[in-house]
Amino acid sequence: KQEVTQIPAALSVPEGENLVLNCSFTDSAIYNLQWFRQDPGKGLTSLLLIQSSQREQTSGRLNASLDKSSGRSTLYIAASQPGDSATYLCAVKYNQGGKLIFGQGTELSVKP
Amino acid sequence: EARVTQNPRYLITVTGKKLTVTCSQNMNHEYMSWYRQDPGLGLRQIYYSMNVEVTDKGDVPEGYKVSRKEKRNFPLILESPSPNQTSLYFCASSPRTGNEKLFFGSGTQLSVL
Numbered sequence: 615k616q617e618v619t620q621i622p623a624a625l626s627v628p629e630g631e632n633l634v635l636n637c638s639f640t641d642s643a644i645y646n647l648q649w650f651r652q653d654p655g656k657g658l659t660s661l662l663l664i665q666s667s668q669r670e671q672t673s674g675r676l677n678a679s680l681d682k683s684s685g686r687s688t689l690y691i692a693a694s695q696p697g698d699s700a701t702y703l704c705a706v707k708y709n710q711g712g713k714l715i716f717g718q719g720t721e722l723s724v725k726p
Numbered sequence: 727e728a729r730v731t732q733n734p735r736y737l738i739t740v741t742g743k744k745l746t747v748t749c750s751q752n753m754n755h756e757y758m759s760w761y762r763q764d765p766g767l768g769l770r771q772i773y774y775s776m777n778v779e780v781t782d783k784g785d786v787p788e789g790y791k792v793s794r795k796e797k798r799n800f801p802l803i804l805e806s807p808s809p810n811q812t813s814l815y816f817c818a819s820s821p822r823t824g825n826e827k828l829f830f831g832s833g834t835q836l837s838v839l
Contacts, residue, residue, distance in 0.1 A: 646826060657730075657816055657830035658769075703769065707826070712757060712774035712782055714828075719768060 616641045618706050620717035627694055628725050635689040635720050637704035642682045645707045649678050649689050652701045652719070661702075662689070694724045728753045732817050732831035739807055740839050747802045747834050749817030755829070756822040758800035759784070760792065762813040763833075769816070775800055776822070807838040 619638045627633050637647070646665045650658040662671045662678040664687065670679040677690040691698055703719040730751045739745055751758065759774035761784075771784030775794040789811055791803040800819075804811060817831040 648826075648828065650828075650830075655833075657832045658818075658828070660827040660829070663827050705769075705828075712759060712776050713784060714759070714771055714774075715785075716761075716769040716771075718766075 616706070616708060616715055618704060618715050618717040620702075620704060620720050622720060623718065624721040624723070626723040626725060629694060629696060631694050631724075632690070632692050633694055633722075635691070635702050635722070637687040637689070637717055639685050639687075639706050639715075641708065642685050643708065644682060645709050647678075647680055647687050647707075648705045649676075649687075650703045650705065652703060654700075658703065691722075694722075696724050696726050698722060699724050728829070730817055730819050730829050730831040732815075732834050734834060735832065736835045738837045738839065741808055742806050745804050745807060745836075747804075747815060747817075747836070749800045749802065749831060750798050751800075751819040751829070752798065753819065753821070753829065754797065755819035756797070757826070758794065758817065758819045759828075760790070760800070760802050761816045761818065762786065762811075763816060764813050772802070772815075807836075809838050812836060812838045 617640045648663045649661045652658045664680045675692040701719045701721045705716045760772040761769045763769045770786045773792040775781045815834045818828045820826045
């Protein structure tokens with residue numbers, strides 16, 4: 615069964631720290647992987663999308679990497695800020711069809 | 727403004743009373759999908775649509791129906807809601823042009839009593 619796992623479920627760090635969020639998937643034959651941010655009571659916002667042929671994507675202080683052989687993706691957040699506090703979810707697409715599998719998310723708290 | 731609009735934002739209903747949650751996007755996206763989000767279970771896909779008149783089941787389609795008669799609209803129908811369908815529901819869309827970033831609506835909190 616294709617599964618996506620995010621560990622830890624929650625993470626608390628002091629402001630200014632660089633941090634890494636993890637996403638693991640059981641089947642390495644992915645089509646693409648997407649990282650989202652969800653604020654409490656809100657919908658999801660797409661942060662970065664990595665196609666299967668790519669190794670990483672960057673946007674501002676965010677960098678997402680993809681290692682298909684090990685079944686892992688990481689989201690690196692540089693110089694974290696309290697405004698980064700949210701739940702971060704990854705989602706994997708395995709083909710050009712419409713199915714998408716989400717991890718359960720990591721709830722990040724950045725303390726001032 | 728480009729957006730995915732869901733209505734209603736909150737809904738309380740009783741078991742067995744048919745309801746529809748609407749979803750509309752103004753970005754001319756081909757792909758639309760519905761998810762439910764439950765504590766401890768994360769987001770699970772209910773149905774998706776690759777284009778008008780084309781719909782497919784996700785991981786948890788039981789108890790739900792969808793239709794895609796127009797490109798912009800993708801309503802979620804609960805013919806006979808049950809308490810286990812109490813959840814936070816999200817609609818999403820994407821262009822399906824290779825860049826497949828998903829755009830989400832703000833969610834519908836449904837309570838079935």
